[in-house]
Amino acid sequence: MxxxxxxxxxxxxxxxxxxxxxxxxxxxxxxxxxxxxxxGTVLWRSxxxxxxxxxxxxxxxxxxxxxxxxxxELTPSNQTEPADDAGFYRKINSKFIQKVTTNKIGRFKVTxxxxxxxxxxxxxxxxxxxxxxxAMNINPVQVRKGKxxxxxxxxxxDAVY
Numbered sequence: 287m288x289x290x291x292x293x294x295x296x297x298x299x300x301x302x303x304x305x306x307x308x309x310x311x312x313x314x315x316x317x318x319x320x321x322x323x324x325x326g327t328v329l330w331r332s333x334x335x336x337x338x339x340x341x342x343x344x345x346x347x348x349x350x351x352x353x354x355x356x357x358x359e360l361t362p363s364n365q366t367e368p369a370d371d372a373g374f375y376r377k378i379n380s381k382f383i384q385k386v387t388t389n390k391i392g393r394f395k396v397t398x399x400x401x402x403x404x405x406x407x408x409x410x411x412x413x414x415x416x417x418x419x420x421a422m423n424i425n426p427v428q429v430r431k432g433k434x435x436x437x438x439x440x441x442x443x444d445a446v447y
Contacts, residue, residue: 322429325395326437328353328388328407332444348440350392353407355439357383360402363422373416373443375406400431407441414441 329348334341359381367377383403386396404424406413415425429435 321397322400322431322433323395323397324357324403324405324427324429324435324437326393326435326439328355328392328394328439328441331440331442333446335445335447348442351441352388352390352392353439353441354385354387355394355396356385356406356408356413357396357398358404358406359383360426361404361424363418363424366424369412371411371443373414374409374412375415376412378404378406378413380404395434398429400429403427403429405437405439407439409441409443411443414443416440416442 328351330351331346331348335346356378358378361378361380365379366375367379368374369376383398384396385408386394388394402423403426404415405427406415406425408414417425419426425439427435427437
């Protein structure tokens with residue numbers, strides 16, 4: 287067999303062997319998709335939740351409830367138009383990102399890019415959120431790359447503490 291033919295056969299064998307080696311060791315061209323976002327539960331609290339010796343609070347944590355959650359870029363309170371009742375907003379003047387609806391037991395999961403967001407629930411009186419950070423950002427949540435942020439959203443405008 288001529289030397290050039292032997293060389294060509296060896297070259298083909300080497301390429302095939304290297305391809306087999308990379309495939310069997312898991313070095314493939316496919317990339318694993320990394321996702322992140324927010325998951326959690328929406329809870330409804332109502333009635334007298336004031337601790338007292340003669341009144342027992344039956345469900346202080348609240349009950350899971352189905353709701354629509356509206357996600358905006360991080361929103362300071364001065365970027366909103368408040369409604370008449372505390373915790374409610376007529377209009378949010380920051381960028382709307384997306385909405386998600388919980389299931390009937392109040393659970394949700396939404397994929398989002400890494401960043402900071404404000405979450406509101408849709409109620410009859412307007413959009414509701416009653417938590418603030420020290421910079422007066424409304425109901426802030428941070429999504430980190432490759433991580434799922436677990437949260438509870440408490441709707442308690444009908445509760446007394």
